[in-house]
Amino acid sequence: xxxxxxxxxxxxxxxxxxxxxxxxxxxxxxxxxxxxxxxxxxxxxxxxxxxxxxxxxxxxxxxxxxxxxxxxxxxxxxxxxxxxxxxxxxxxxxxxxxxxxxxxxxxxxxxxxxxxxxxxxxxxxxxxxxxxxxxxxxxxxxxxxxxxxxxxxxxxxxxxxxxxxxxxxxxxxxxxxxxxxxxxxxxxxxxxxxxxxxxxxxxxxxxxxxxxxxxxxxxxxxxxxxxxxxxxxxxxxxxxxxxxxxxxxxxxxxxxxxxxxxxxxxxxxxxxxxxxxxxxxxxxxxxxxxxxxxxxxxxxxxxxxxxxxxxxxxxxxxxxxxxxxxxxxxxxxxxxxxxxxxxxxxxxxxxxxxxxxxxxxxxxxxxxxxxxxxxxxxxxxxxxxxxxxxxxxxxxxxx
Numbered sequence: 001x002x003x004x005x006x007x008x009x010x011x012x013x014x015x016x017x018x019x020x021x022x023x024x025x026x027x028x029x030x031x032x033x034x035x036x037x038x039x040x041x042x043x044x045x046x047x048x049x050x051x052x053x054x055x056x057x058x059x060x061x062x063x064x065x066x067x068x069x070x071x072x073x074x075x076x077x078x079x080x081x082x083x084x085x086x087x088x089x090x091x092x093x094x095x096x097x098x099x100x101x102x103x104x105x106x107x108x109x110x111x112x113x114x115x116x117x118x119x120x121x122x123x124x125x126x127x128x129x130x131x132x133x134x135x136x137x138x139x140x141x142x143x144x145x146x147x148x149x150x151x152x153x154x155x156x157x158x159x160x161x162x163x164x165x166x167x168x169x170x171x172x173x174x175x176x177x178x179x180x181x182x183x184x185x186x187x188x189x190x191x192x193x194x195x196x197x198x199x200x201x202x203x204x205x206x207x208x209x210x211x212x213x214x215x216x217x218x219x220x221x222x223x224x225x226x227x228x229x230x231x232x233x234x235x236x237x238x239x240x241x242x243x244x245x246x247x248x249x250x251x252x253x254x255x256x257x258x259x260x261x262x263x264x265x266x267x268x269x270x271x272x273x274x275x276x277x278x279x280x281x282x283x284x285x286x287x288x289x290x291x292x293x294x295x296x297x298x299x300x301x302x303x304x305x306x307x308x309x310x311x312x313x314x315x316x317x318x319x320x321x322x323x324x325x326x327x328x329x330x331x332x333x334x335x336x337x338x339x340x341x342x343x344x345x346x347x348x349x350x351x352x353x354x355x356x357x358x359x360x361x362x363x364x365x366x367x368x369x370x371x372x373x374x375x376x377x378x379x380x381x382x383x384x385x386x387x388x389x390x391x392x393x394x395x396x397x398x399x
Contacts, residue, residue: 042160043072068096070117072279072369072394079125081161081173081375089123093392104142112137127175133157146190156180164375165349166295168212168248169303171384175207217243219267230277232263237271250299254341287313301336308333311398323358337380347380367396 203218225235249257293307313326357371
């Protein structure tokens, strides 16, 4: 039943975007100038073929399509993200991405993206592959120079080893398969003097393969921001989100399920984002994200937690290449969840994720990319801990 609902929601999102595109395509273009009726491309082709060819090259295309194909290889030393059962393997990395953009016309804009990434491990492991797929489409209408509304539909597919302890109460990472349609309605208003506001209403269905429980969530998000300097920006966001689980139950203070009470979460999130370019040529850029979440369950607060996150990033770029490094540190505190029965200590854990990556443009169609990633999960519950190193390199062809 869930798979049918997920498919219906996904098809509805795609249908809405395609309907909007058909409306865009049906709009009549402004009539050509009649000041010189003889100056058509057909007649120019007869009178001056060379000039006609140059004018044809300068024609503005309403639609732009880009396709990228990626091929690479790498190595991961802890595929299962396990503390005691570390399984390492080389892997092949395959990927593809297609984007479709339409230039603005009468205030309407359309964009879409489809991507797929596949990691194939070459050694026989409990997991032989990891996959990520995404389809996104957005139709946007600008009503004035300062007000616009966008309808965005996204479909996410994951087949990976994931840590779902904050979603599912499962203390160890495990292989999961996820289908998730995520519709969004976004309104943006320019407030003058480079200030802006965004209001977003969205929802999502997270449909997991058994034994992970499915859930729905929905809620609004408000963001206030200011642009300044050389394409720099700072913003503050607030989000309220409510989550409904399908089969999980709320619990009492000891963690025992309450049969008559389906589990629900109420989540409040505050986010500060600061992106700054340090020179006029935009070679140096830093980004800082700070986030504070509070998630409360509808039972005895057994699953209630506070989440603190800091994510700095540094990027340097020159013509034809760039290098980027980043970190993400997250801390979870469960004030009402004891480590074990009768324990005076409560469950805590932290995540540290470090990345270093870069790209070199080899020619017009070919780019070389590489990345190193280090993951570390610490906890006062030993089974939740793990370390993982991943490194890969490869090329991307653009068509």
